[in-house]
Amino acid sequence: MRSVRRGFILVQTLIVVAALVALMAMIAANQRVSLQEMQDRMRQRRAEVAMRSGMARALAALQNADTNLLTLNDDWATLGDGGYEQFDLGNAVFRVQILDAGSRVNLNLAPEDQLLQLPVDREMVDSLLDWREESFQARPGGAKDDYYNSLKEPYNARLGRLNSLEELLLIKDWTAERLFVPRTDIVSSAARQQNAQGTPLPLIDLVTVDSGAPNTQADGSARINFGQAGINPQAIAQLGINPAVALQIAASGPYASFQELLNQPGLTPEAQQILLNAAGFTNGTRVEGKINLNTAPEEVLLTVPGMTPDIASAIVARQSTGFTSLGELATVPGAAGPALGQIADWLTVGGDTWIVRVYGESGGIGTAAEAVVRMEDGRVRIVTWQRLNVTGVPGWWNWGEPTATLDAGAQR
DSSP, rough: HHHHHHHHHHHHHHHHHHHHHHHHHHHHHHHHHHHHHHHHHHHHHHHHHHHHHHHHHHHHHTTTTOOTOOOOTTTHHHHHGGGGGEOOSOOOEEEEEEGGGGGGTTTTTTTTHTTTTTSSHHHHHHHHHHHSOOOSOOOOTTOHHHHHHHHSOOOOOOOOOOOGGGGGSSTTOOOHHHHHHHOSSSSSSGHHHHHHHHBBOGGGTTTTTEEEEEOOOOTBOOOOEEEEOOOOOHHHTTTTTHHHHHHHHHHHHHOOOHHTTTTTTTTOOOHHHEEEEEEESSOOEEESEEEEEOOOOOOHTTTTTTOHHHHHHHHHTTTTOOOGGGGGGGTTOOOTHHHHHHHTTTTSSSEEEEEEEEEEEEETTTHHHHEEEEEEEEEEEEEEEEEEEEESSOOOOOOOOOOOEETTTTTT
């Protein structure tokens, strides 16, 4: 009996020991999980700090931007080498890219003929126009409130400007796939857009909902408003235009566009160039939706009505040195003649709005954000800010792997 009792006690002891060992293993595993979670939280916070540091770096670069004349050689444009450089903070890194919003098609202002040059179909164009216009009559392929009210979670069409690109997903036929995935079933000017590896780019890489530029000449001086009655012929002659031609121009005004103004008889190429530099059609201090000659890719330029592939290609070829004024458009091969005024109405060399992309990372954990930034009264401010729901660099940014790491505290 005594030996049986001893055996029973031994078994009980072994069970207790095994339970204690399992409990300690469980506690150790929980501690490891807790430690890992704590480390991940620390990495997440560091990535967040790095991302915000990148945003601050971008805002500092933009503070010195000349909104009257933006080029791809400016400090803001070369910062981060288009996302291919990363800045080292010691325990984290960030990558940054600044894009001129004027290098994209503004979906709030683009008319039908321009929208159809993007990689979209007819129904998407109809739905977008119905969404942003106050009319309550839907287009054949579009939608108004009666469509949106019939959805499982009903809402109304905005009948006004979009506030963000994300809002496009509320519009009929505008799906995430059509926005973020390159389309191969659409033949258009912008559908040929590709990155350096030859991969087609998605629609989101071609568009914006916010872009603008000062209503000034490239040197910052005010434009003469040819859109109002009573234009002073002496002011036109003082620009360097023949007095007789200046008198004719003044008598035939006001004008609504360069297309009307440059079609006036007697204008030499030099006079057209002068008018492109000096003329405006509003007293407003800002114009919206124009595309920047110096920063727009060829596929965005090709969305401009009247733009030919030869003219667009010639414009892009000169972006490495940059256009110093809108008047230089008159010197682009193929741009002279009737096409000049038509395409000039869509173009600018200035800009006051940018898209800032920033990615921060620490220990393999990253966070990404995209902001719209604008220069107002000599100071840059964030207009919209969106933290992106991704774990790495967003694929549509097309950054690829970083090619260099820089000390974040050093000046370039």
